[in-house]
Amino acid sequence: MNKLMNWMMLSCKKATELIEKKALFDLSAKEKIMLKLHTSMCDGCSAYQTQSLLIDELLQHHITNFSSNDNKMENLENRIISKLRENNL
Template sequence: MKKKIIHLVLLSCVKATELIEKKSLFGLSWIERLQLRLHTNVCDGCTIYQQQSILLDKVLQTQSINFDELSLLPQVKNESLKQSILLSLDKASD
């Protein structure tokens, strides 16, 4: 019984990072929030990962792609190279 309780409370870093990502996408149950809080209280690496994840989510939410700005990207001058790149992109999107 004691091992079961300890297993519920203590998380590995892998499980903690899964919960960090789940938190930003779906939210966590109260037990998952407790587990994550206990883990990040003792693990500096996961605490930093959580802070970076929050920051990255905020940055990505504020950014939007403006297709007019794509014309400002460097252009490929070599026509055969350009066709090869476009063909590769088409194959990758299939």
């Protein structure tokens, strides 16, 4: 039984690798079970997983909105330049 438990237990380093891999790819059934087992017992890796998901969501939101902000900035620049030209500055 100890050999089975040792085989199933992940180090925190391996767990964080799987957390990051999970954000990009599907995990195998074995990896999912091992990660779930580890995060259910390890508060640090559980918190890391939560924080990693939040950071990924925030970055995705920022990237999505950044392209629309480029147009807003360009329009703002054009308006400023127009006002400066109107006032001969």
